[in-house]
Amino acid sequence: MWDYTEKVKEHFFHPRNVGEVENPDGVGEVGSLACGDALKLTFRLDGQGRIADVKFKTFGCGSAIASSSALTELIKGKTIEEAEKITNQDIADYLGGLPEQKMHCSVMGREALEAAIEYYHSGGKVTKPHSLEGKVVCTCFGVTESEIRRVVRENNLKTVEAVTNYCKAGGGCGGCKPDIEAIIEEIQGQSLLDLPPDKRRSAVAEKKPLTNIQKIQLIQQTLDQEIRPALQADGGDIELIDVEGNRVLVAFRGMCAKCAVSEFTMAEVVQKKLRQFVTEDIVVEEAVS
Amino acid sequence: MKTIYLDNNATTAVDPAVLDAMMPFLTTDYGNASSMHAFGGRLRHNIDQAREQVAALLHCCPEEIVFTSGGTEGDITAINSALLAQPEKHHIITSRVEHPAVRTTCRMMQKRGNRLTELPVDELGRLNLHQLEAALTDDTALVTIMWANNETGVVFPIQDIAELCRAKGVQFHSDSVQAVGKLPVNLRKTPIDLLSMSGHKLHAPKGIGALYIRKGTPLAPLMTGGHQEFGKRAGTENIAGIVALGKACELAQKDLSGENERIRRLRDRLERTLLRDCPDARLNGDPDNRLPNTANISFEFIEGEAILLLMDEKGICASSGSACTSGSLEPSHVLRAMGVPFTAVHGSIRFSLSRFTADEEIDTVCRELPPIIKRLRQLSPFSPKDRAPGAPVERPEQIRL
Numbered sequence: 152m153w154d155y156t157e158k159v160k161e162h163f164f165h166p167r168n169v170g171e172v173e174n175p176d177g178v179g180e181v182g183s184l185a186c187g188d189a190l191k192l193t194f195r196l197d198g199q200g201r202i203a204d205v206k207f208k209t210f211g212c213g214s215a216i217a218s219s220s221a222l223t224e225l226i227k228g229k230t231i232e233e234a235e236k237i238t239n240q241d242i243a244d245y246l247g248g249l250p251e252q253k254m255h256c257s258v259m260g261r262e263a264l265e266a267a268i269e270y271y272h273s274g275g276k277v278t279k280p281h282s283l284e285g286k287v288v289c290t291c292f293g294v295t296e297s298e299i300r301r302v303v304r305e306n307n308l309k310t311v312e313a314v315t316n317y318c319k320a321g322g323g324c325g326g327c328k329p330d331i332e333a334i335i336e337e338i339q340g341q342s343l344l345d346l347p348p349d350k351r352r353s354a355v356a357e358k359k360p361l362t363n364i365q366k367i368q369l370i371q372q373t374l375d376q377e378i379r380p381a382l383q384a385d386g387g388d389i390e391l392i393d394v395e396g397n398r399v400l401v402a403f404r405g406m407c408a409k410c411a412v413s414e415f416t417m418a419e420v421v422q423k424k425l426r427q428f429v430t431e432d433i434v435v436e437e438a439v440s
Numbered sequence: 441m442k443t444i445y446l447d448n449n450a451t452t453a454v455d456p457a458v459l460d461a462m463m464p465f466l467t468t469d470y471g472n473a474s475s476m477h478a479f480g481g482r483l484r485h486n487i488d489q490a491r492e493q494v495a496a497l498l499h500c501c502p503e504e505i506v507f508t509s510g511g512t513e514g515d516i517t518a519i520n521s522a523l524l525a526q527p528e529k530h531h532i533i534t535s536r537v538e539h540p541a542v543r544t545t546c547r548m549m550q551k552r553g554n555r556l557t558e559l560p561v562d563e564l565g566r567l568n569l570h571q572l573e574a575a576l577t578d579d580t581a582l583v584t585i586m587w588a589n590n591e592t593g594v595v596f597p598i599q600d601i602a603e604l605c606r607a608k609g610v611q612f613h614s615d616s617v618q619a620v621g622k623l624p625v626n627l628r629k630t631p632i633d634l635l636s637m638s639g640h641k642l643h644a645p646k647g648i649g650a651l652y653i654r655k656g657t658p659l660a661p662l663m664t665g666g667h668q669e670f671g672k673r674a675g676t677e678n679i680a681g682i683v684a685l686g687k688a689c690e691l692a693q694k695d696l697s698g699e700n701e702r703i704r705r706l707r708d709r710l711e712r713t714l715l716r717d718c719p720d721a722r723l724n725g726d727p728d729n730r731l732p733n734t735a736n737i738s739f740e741f742i743e744g745e746a747i748l749l750l751m752d753e754k755g756i757c758a759s760s761g762s763a764c765t766s767g768s769l770e771p772s773h774v775l776r777a778m779g780v781p782f783t784a785v786h787g788s789i790r791f792s793l794s795r796f797t798a799d800e801e802i803d804t805v806c807r808e809l810p811p812i813i814k815r816l817r818q819l820s821p822f823s824p825k826d827r828a829p830g831a832p833v834e835r836p837e838q839i840r841l
Contacts, residue, residue: 212745212764322769
């Protein structure tokens with residue numbers, strides 16, 4: 152038996168908002184009988200553009216039903232713009248977490264929401280989210296490359312097993328595992344620092360917005376590889392204290408802590424490097440100890 | 441809430457008489473049967489007696505029984521030995537619906553350079569013996585085919601398979617974990633060379649089993665070391681388990697046909713009622729050749745784990761062939777080999793009874809299950825709306841892997 156949280160069980164045994172909304176503004180249908188789970192989400196907006204009524208029908212296991220129920224509770228009363236921001240992690244968090252192997256249930260919820268919103272934007276012409284289009288990597292479960300990329304980025308996934316848990320890709324015959332590995336490698340493994348300097352800027356420019364975790368990791372990596380060696384050579388060091396949005400708090404250690412030119416180092420070296428490798432908007436400040 | 445346990449193909453309750461029989465060997469009589477002193481050495485007698493009890497159930501000689509840790513060990517020993525003891529042969533024949541203990545081991549042997557034939561089954565889960573015959577070659581080291589399927593209860597024509605293998609001079613192993621205790625087994629009449637059985641499927645505890653090795657069959661032991669079990673399985677004897685298995689075999693033999701007839705009637709009533717009261721339900725497996733205790737029913741358009749969770753709330757235990765319960769993302773390899781459509785595989789539930797299953801427990805399940813099915817159908821986007829049971833179904837497009 153799976154280790155479900157009380158909240159998951161509660162939403163499974165007493166699901167909220169079951170059914171189909173009449174005359175819906177948004178309809179999202181994802182999954183299939185073959186894959187073992189499927190979700191149909193329907194919603195209707197009120198005069199203020201808020202989701203007034205939302206219902207679901209789900210074929211699937213306990214956590215698929217609970218995730219669907221949670222999704223409807225999460226988006227009720229929200230505007231489309233607000234609903235669009237909901238991630239699969241939000242659904243899992245709402246339920247107090249899901250077993251790793253069941254994270255794909257939360258991803259199915261997010262996909263259905265996206266499909267329903269695209270249906271709404273296109274006036275019913277588009278019924279499939281963009282993320283589900285394109286080249287199919289996992290033929291057993293019909294998972295596209297763009298969907299795999301998305302779950303890897305949004306959930307900071309590092310292994311094929313994790314990708315399988317989140318979107319099922321690789322969970323059938325396993326023939327696509329090398330392809331998934333390559334995608335993970337490309338997104339996670341390849342550091343910007345491995346690229347020649349002239350390619351880095353464009354790579355940063357092309358990159359989608361970083362998640363907080365990715366940003367912090369990239370900042371740490373840049374400090375470790377680009378900045379600390381030089382400081383350490385002079386008997387000093389720098390430590391990452393915190394990241395708040397684009398504000399990066401650092402503390403100088405060792406010789407640097409007493410160095411008169413540390414202000415200059417901060418602006419000219421640290422901030423410059425971080426702006427180059429992470430994002431243009433970075434402001435570096437010295438943490439008040 | 442009382443537990444209604446209909447998952448006896450997974451494991452069974454230890455019979456109180458079995459527990460009584462084994463208890464002294466966990467408490468006062470803790471000696472080692474290989475010791476020279478009487479305190480230990482006299483326990484040899486208890487092992488011999490258990491061996492006779494197992495042999496009596498299988499109708500073979502006691503010296504043909506080797507105690508193991510369970511079904512999996514028996515399976516691996518047989519497959520491994522067939523290749524090691526006949527180094528000139530490199531081919532194994534099995535079926536597509538074997539238990540993972542056999543299936544995975546055979547595939548591992550294939551990876552090590554042996555040839556593997558996995559025989560298909562038809563939509564009722566039946567083998568075609570002509571295909572088996574055609575697959576047999578001079579290079580074939582072993583045919584390993586289960587007696588009865590753990591998921592569907594389908595019984596294979598073991599007598600015919602054994603005779604075919606005997607005629608061709610090929611070793612035949614049968615994983616009979618689900619058959620022993622539920623079907624009459626007579627190894628004097630059925631020319632099986634190796635047969636694995638497990639204690640916990642017939643009311644003995646987990647961790648004890650036996651491998652039957654027909655006299656004259658060469659055996660390369662899996663477990664090497666001491667001289668125990670005629671040098672065929674090293675390791676200090678699990679005396680408590682061995683005594684328990686002996687007692688369990690004795691109990692199983694007592695009224696094998698009478699008890700199984702009672703279980704069959706209960707199973708048939710459960711099956712009839714559920715198929716009648718739940719629309720879009722179908723039976724999986726050959727209705728004419730099945731274990732008396734097993735019913736595998738698919739409730740279409742809903743998913744097995746969700747059914748099990750709602751059943752669990754009512755204290756009813758069963759299993760499912762759905763992906764979410766298999767520990768992987770793929771549903772039952774047995775039902776897929778039978779070509780059961782995906783609409784049905786994910787919603788398959790296995791009910792397996794035992795001699796401890798009571799009439800009123802079946803009444804309860806017959807009463808509690810239809811509302812559960814109905815409730816999940818109302819949640820499902822695929823459910824045909826408000827149809828009378830038995831009315832024609834418009835199925836969504838069926839997709840096969």
